[in-house]
Amino acid sequence: MAKKILQVKNLQVSFETHGGEVQAVRGITFDLHEGETLAIVGESGSGKSVATKALMGIIASNGQIKKDSSILFEEKEITQLNEDELQKVRGKDIAMIFQDPMTSLNPVMTIGKQIMEGIIKHQGLNRSEARQKAIELIELVGIDQPDKRFKQYPHQFSGGMRQRIVIAIALSCNPKILIADEPTTALDVTIQAQILELIKDLQAKTGVAVIFITHDLGVVANVADRVAVMYAGKIVEIGTSDEVFYQPQHPYTWGLLASMPSLDTDDEALYSIPGSPPDLLNPPVGDAFALRSQYALKIDHEQEPPFFKITDTHYAATWLLHENAPKVTPPSVIQKLWAEGGK
Amino acid sequence: MIKYILERIMIGIVTMILIITINFFLLQLLPGSPFNSEKLTTEQIEMLNEAYGFNDPLPVQYVRYLSKIVQGDFGISIINTNIPVADLIYGKLPHTIKVGGLALLIGAVIGLFLGSVAALNRNSFWDYFTITVAILGVSIPGFVFGAVLQLFFGLKLDLVPIIYKIGDPRSFILPAVALAYPIIASTARYMRTELVEIFNSDYILLARAKGLTRRAVVYKHAIRNALIPVITVLGPATIVLIGGSTVIERIFGIPGIGNLMVDGINTRDHFVILGCAIFYSLLFIVILLIIDVIYGVIDPRIRVSGGMKN
Numbered sequence: 257m258a259k260k261i262l263q264v265k266n267l268q269v270s271f272e273t274h275g276g277e278v279q280a281v282r283g284i285t286f287d288l289h290e291g292e293t294l295a296i297v298g299e300s301g302s303g304k305s306v307a308t309k310a311l312m313g314i315i316a317s318n319g320q321i322k323k324d325s326s327i328l329f330e331e332k333e334i335t336q337l338n339e340d341e342l343q344k345v346r347g348k349d350i351a352m353i354f355q356d357p358m359t360s361l362n363p364v365m366t367i368g369k370q371i372m373e374g375i376i377k378h379q380g381l382n383r384s385e386a387r388q389k390a391i392e393l394i395e396l397v398g399i400d401q402p403d404k405r406f407k408q409y410p411h412q413f414s415g416g417m418r419q420r421i422v423i424a425i426a427l428s429c430n431p432k433i434l435i436a437d438e439p440t441t442a443l444d445v446t447i448q449a450q451i452l453e454l455i456k457d458l459q460a461k462t463g464v465a466v467i468f469i470t471h472d473l474g475v476v477a478n479v480a481d482r483v484a485v486m487y488a489g490k491i492v493e494i495g496t497s498d499e500v501f502y503q504p505q506h507p508y509t510w511g512l513l514a515s516m517p518s519l520d521t522d523d524e525a526l527y528s529i530p531g532s533p534p535d536l537l538n539p540p541v542g543d544a545f546a547l548r549s550q551y552a553l554k555i556d557h558e559q560e561p562p563f564f565k566i567t568d569t570h571y572a573a574t575w576l577l578h579e580n581a582p583k584v585t586p587p588s589v590i591q592k593l594w595a596e597g598g599k
Numbered sequence: 600m601i602k603y604i605l606e607r608i609m610i611g612i613v614t615m616i617l618i619i620t621i622n623f624f625l626l627q628l629l630p631g632s633p634f635n636s637e638k639l640t641t642e643q644i645e646m647l648n649e650a651y652g653f654n655d656p657l658p659v660q661y662v663r664y665l666s667k668i669v670q671g672d673f674g675i676s677i678i679n680t681n682i683p684v685a686d687l688i689y690g691k692l693p694h695t696i697k698v699g700g701l702a703l704l705i706g707a708v709i710g711l712f713l714g715s716v717a718a719l720n721r722n723s724f725w726d727y728f729t730i731t732v733a734i735l736g737v738s739i740p741g742f743v744f745g746a747v748l749q750l751f752f753g754l755k756l757d758l759v760p761i762i763y764k765i766g767d768p769r770s771f772i773l774p775a776v777a778l779a780y781p782i783i784a785s786t787a788r789y790m791r792t793e794l795v796e797i798f799n800s801d802y803i804l805l806a807r808a809k810g811l812t813r814r815a816v817v818y819k820h821a822i823r824n825a826l827i828p829v830i831t832v833l834g835p836a837t838i839v840l841i842g843g844s845t846v847i848e849r850i851f852g853i854p855g856i857g858n859l860m861v862d863g864i865n866t867r868d869h870f871v872i873l874g875c876a877i878f879y880s881l882l883f884i885v886i887l888l889i890i891d892v893i894y895g896v897i898d899p900r901i902r903v904s905g906g907m908k909n
């Protein structure tokens with residue numbers, strides 16, 4: 257297996273608000289290997305964006321990475337870096353693409369300038385060299401007439417084109433990690449596919465490792481080598497794509513998969529997980545999903561489940577995997593998946 | 600862009616005609632007459648009314664007035680022994696422009712500065728200071744503030760003259776500050792709100808994610824975007840200036856247009872009132888036009904939609 261370039265251990269992020277401390281990320285641990293794509297999935301508010309912003313040190317000013325958290329990038333402990341050192345990592349080693357291309361570009365600065373900024377800062381090129389590089393990048397992300405486009409402003413670009421530009425900016429300094437935070441959610445379906453293709457294509461060319469955040473499990477199946485499922489600020493299950501899709505173990509993963517439209521081959525109405533995610537001001541004890549789960553055991557309400565190892569790459573945090581747990585029958589769609597996956 | 604400006608000028612001309620018309624007829628509702636002196640007999644007043652054409656039917660007076668304006672004749676002052684209104688305004692103009700221009704400059708510069716500092720240092724001393732200034736600015740009337748300035752900096756500290764003196768630049772300071780004060784308040788508040796919102800925007804996050812320094816993020820990305828909506832404040836600010844100048848010119852004894860107009864109203868000096876109103880309206884329209892042009896220059900989105908080809 258490829259080298260680990262990022263090791264996240266027990267990452268905790270909290271926000272100070274009028275209501276108290278919002279524990280948005282509550283101790284997540286995962287590794288990222290060179291060149292791979294790790295998808296992070298989970299409902300809205302589960303902490304996907306906060307966790308990944310923390311990796312670059314760009315969480316909102318009322319937020320804080322708690323002590324005991326560790327983010328090891330190559331040899332650097334990101335949580336210990338000061339602002340100056342962080343600036344050298346941002347955009348150069350770790351870059352990010354955001355959800356809404358309509359708002360991610362500065363409306364009063366030319367596209368060219370916005371691409372050049374990072375190049376000048378990180379690569380020590382002079383203006384004309386940076387300009388050359390920016391034009392090459394515009395071409396690389398599949399936009400015609402790069403010389404003309406270089407001088408234009410964001411409002412002269414469509415949503416899909418703007419996302420291409422944001423991707424060009426992200427890849428301008430050959431980062432080792434690209435964080436894509438729902439990069440296709442705001443685009444219409446045909447454009448979504450193009451942007452996904454572009455990311456996959458550029459990843460193949462550059463070997464950048466990608467953390468891909470999404471709600472869309474269909475996209476996950478398409479792009480990810482591994483999948484982490486997040487719920488209420490924690491990772492509840494992590495494994496290879498095949499493992500998470502065909503041998504899901506956590507009831508929350510079951511719920512997510514069962515509510516995927518393409519899996520709903522039966523006549524019954526589309527499944528949706530009952531209830532809503534817990535309040536992160538006062539996160540519940542035990543398994544945070546227990547309150548919404550028909551498979552919850554008594555211990556789920558009392559004690560937080562540890563990660564149970566299923567294979568070398570597949571882990572899930574549910575007491576159902578404990579040797580003394582009663583055998584439960586997952587929903588029929590999940591049983592079907594298990595059967596397909598050969599379990 | 601040229602087409603856009605021409606369009607604006609056309610709209611401006613139509614607006615001016617409307618304003619003149621409305622003012623002309625509204626003035627008829629003003630009770631009293633310029634010939635109110637007790638020394639005049641009824642026959643004399645009648646003669647004067649006849650001489651100035653006030654006995655003609657209103658529509659006749661209106662058409663006469665309009666056709667004179669087209670020739671650049673704004674009528675004559677009845678009280679100031681028949682000096683043309685245009686000459687009167689022209690003579691008072693430098694004082695109003697000097698103090699008003701200085702006020703606009705002070706208001707915009709200090710307002711933008713305070714607003715930016717406050718937004719950059721939320722919940723700091725300067726933030727609370729700015730919020731306080733903004734609240735006081737909308738709640739304390741200009742004449743009270745002007746009087747306080749006179750009392751404190753003029754009388755107590757004896758730093759600057761209390762009364763406007765022609766040719767003494769130091770005497771411009773207090774009236775300009777008094778006039779600028781509400782502009783500082785509104786500009787600062789607006790700039791702060793605008794910047795705070797922009798700091799939460801995606802493109803600022805992207806700028807940070809590029810690894811830019813805080814300085815670069817603030818100056819190259821945030822401030823420039825914040826300025827665009829803030830420029831619109833300068834329109835209302837001019838109204839504040841115009842309204843304020845009538846009061847402030849009184850308090851500081853500035854021989855400007857504001858004073859001319861107030862005197863005109865007090866003495867029912869018909870054409871002076873109309874002339875000043877037209878002057879103020881014109882000033883306002885011109886400033887709005889300038890704001891529109893500035894807008895087009897700094898916001899590329901306007902440039903295209905407004906018909907300017909790049």
Ligand SMILES: Nc1ncnc2c1ncn2[C@@H]1O[C@H](COP(=O)(O)OP(=O)(O)OP(=O)(O)O)[C@@H](O)[C@H]1O
Pocket residue numbers: 271272273278280298299300301302303304305306307316317318319536
């Ligand atoms: N600046 C902040 N102040 C307070 N709470 C915050 C702040 N930013 C995020 N949160 C909270 O942290 C939690 C996680 O938010 P996050 O944006 O990471 O969710 P997400 O998984 O990315 O959701 P989505 O799929 O909607 O993007 C949410 O409950 C959110 O309300």
Ligand SMILES: [Mg+2]
Pocket residue numbers: 304305306437
């Ligand atoms: Mg998010």
